[in-house]
Amino acid sequence: MKDDSDVICPRCDAVLTTPDDRFSTWCAACDWNVDPIGPVGIPKDRARELARHERAFRRMAAHGPDASPSGAAVYGALVLATAVNLATAALVATGVWLLITGTLPQRILGAVELLATVMLFPRPARLPKHTVDRAxxxxxxxxxxxxxxxxxxxxxxxxxxxxxxxxxxxxxxxxxxxxxxxxxxxxxxxxxxxxxxxxxxxxxxxxxxxxxRSRWIRSALDSLAGWESLLRPDPARSDLVPDAHHAVTGGRQASNIAHVGEMLARPLLGLLAQGAQLLHALLRRLDGRxxxxxxxxxxxxxxxxxxxxxxxxxxxxxxxxxxxxxxxxxxxxxxxxxxxxxxxxxxxxxxxxxxxxxxxxxxxxxxxxxxxxxxxxxxxxxxxxxxxxxxxxxxxxxxxxxxxxxxxxxxxxxxxxxxx
Structure with missing residues (x-):
């Protein structure tokens, strides 16, 4: 029986618990207002991820958390991680070789390769401010x-x-x-x-x-994350145009050429960054650690x-x-x-x-x-x-x-x- 003080769900007419003004009122029967500020529905990528976690949970519940992943997934993760790490090692080796034996342009290319590999990996964190040691x-x-x-x-x-x-x-x-x-x-x-x-x-x-094995795969994941960050075009520069009023003629021409080159390179860099992101997601999914x-x-x-x-x-x-x-x-x-x-x-x-x-x-x-x-x-x-x-x-x-x-x-x- 309802009385005038009851709060009724507008979707299913269920009687709701007396609300607390600090929190959202929602309906446990039909999920009305369960996420008042979220998007309607679940994004496809999030839904797929949740479905994968549900399948992994059922496998874990059936076989226990100590059960090894499938052989194909284990070998696939190791092969992909090995390929990524070898590619990074090859970049370091060719960079050193060009610096030692190359001509001036080749040495510049070698320095760029070494700089890129340095930027791939996360920098060591600084000591947190609020630390407590054994003393x-x-x-x-x-x-x-x-x-x-x-x-x-x-x-x-x-x-x-x-x-x-x-x-x-x-x-x-x-x-x-x-x-x-x-x-x-x-x-x-x-x-x-x-x-x-x-x-x-x-x-x-x-x-x-x-x-x-965890460190080997973690190294590959860090490399892929670094490549994605390095190759991802900077959106802040996407709308930049040459300044025609304040540049001399030669500077304007150089700026135009640079702008055209940036416009041509941006889609390629975005494609490479997307590839690194997909490989990162694939390696994480295959690994399942x-x-x-x-x-x-x-x-x-x-x-x-x-x-x-x-x-x-x-x-x-x-x-x-x-x-x-x-x-x-x-x-x-x-x-x-x-x-x-x-x-x-x-x-x-x-x-x-x-x-x-x-x-x-x-x-x-x-x-x-x-x-x-x-x-x-x-x-x-x-x-x-x-x-x-x-x-x-x-x-x-x-x-x-x-x-x-x-x-x-x-x-x-x-x-x-x-x-x-």
Whole structure:
């Protein structure tokens, strides 16, 4: 029975839950307004990607995350990666040979080839601003080392924090030191068992990426991404025309010739960049490492920190958008920023959490990264057995870690408040 205070779905006439003014009202029965600002329908490329992830999930559910990809896919990925890496090596070799033995024009060509190969690979990242070493945060590093010992992997050289909502790895400096970068907005809103699950997942994922096959394919992916970036025409220059009023006659002619040459070269460069992009997508699809690594990392997190902790971590990741929007709004206040953020996320209603999960099912949330959507990872963790945790963070350890991170917490909070 309906009364005057009920909210009715305009599409299917279902009675909706009393709305929360902070979030969108939507209908779980027909998905009305589930994505109020998104495009109508799902783009074809996103739909195909989601379908591939669904097929991969069914295979993984049937055979387990340790099952190897098909032989054709494995050999195809290795052959393609080898071809790309050999082409890059050949470019380096011919560049060096032309520099040593060539004429002046050939030496210039060799220098251009070497410069191109240098630009192909990502530059080593700078040391993050908010780092904590073993002397600064011994309790946090001790927990990470315990997890690394359980996994049989090397702990990170440094741990850093930033204002993002998530976690990532960075290779810092010429020696490429491994830095685990944790997003403070996520870390501050997690319970101790969820923090353990986060650390386990990131360390397990990094360990899976450290094998020689993974490094070989990663090198090829980096090369292809570099070629695409190098060859992609600059849209800012697409509308440039020679200045006829302020150029002398000779300069005008040279400018016209350069402009014509650019117009002729732009389609070819765009075609080559598109080819590099397609090869990058093909290699990632053939390899399929990211999918298996993600599920295995989630399984490891469930084993060490319990499946419930792993699942609640994944559900927390679905709240990235509202968390960052709330952080921006709350940073204008004068109270404890992180305490306010924790209170805000704790107050998010179940209807909004369900809407975020439904959005992950409809559109995915990691398009282009190779990672499976969070909704599928939640389904995977839900099917795992419930066991006792292998490692825990005691209350004393949690308080000690919070004290160690107090300067980082104050510094990042101050930066958030100073943003325009």
């Amino acid at each position: 600064t945060a011994p309790a946090l590093h001790a927990i990470v080392e315990r997890i690394s010992g359980e996994l049989g992997t090397r702990p990170p050289d440094l741990i850093a924090f930033d204002a993002r909502y998530g976690a990532r790895w960075a290779a810092v400096g010429m020696r490429r030191h491994r830095v685990l970068v944790l997003g403070l907005p996520l870390w501050e809103t997690l319970a101790p068992d969820q923090r353990i699950a986060l650390l386990v997942r990131e360390l397990a994922h990094a360990a899976a990426e450290a094998g020689p 990211c999918v298996g690594h993600a599920y295995r990392a989630d399984r490891t997190a469930a084993r060490i920190a319990t499946a419930g902790s792993a699942e609640s971590l994944l559900r927390a990741l679905l709240l990235e958008e509202p968390a960052l929007l709330a952080l921006e709004r709350l940073s204008r206040g004068g109270d404890d920023l992180w305490e306010m953020l924790r209170g805000y996320l704790a107050s998010v209603p179940d209807t909004e959490r369900a809407r975020r999960l439904r959005l992950s099912e409809l559109r995915g949330d990691t398009s282009g990264s190779g990672q499976p959507p969070t909704c599928l990872r939640i389904r995977f963790v839900q099917a795992l057995p419930r066991t006792e945790p292998v490692l825990t963070m005691t209350g004393t350890e949690a308080r000690t870690v919070d004290l160690e991170l107090a300067p980082v917490r104050s510094s990042i909070g101050r930066e958030c408040r100073q943003r325009p």
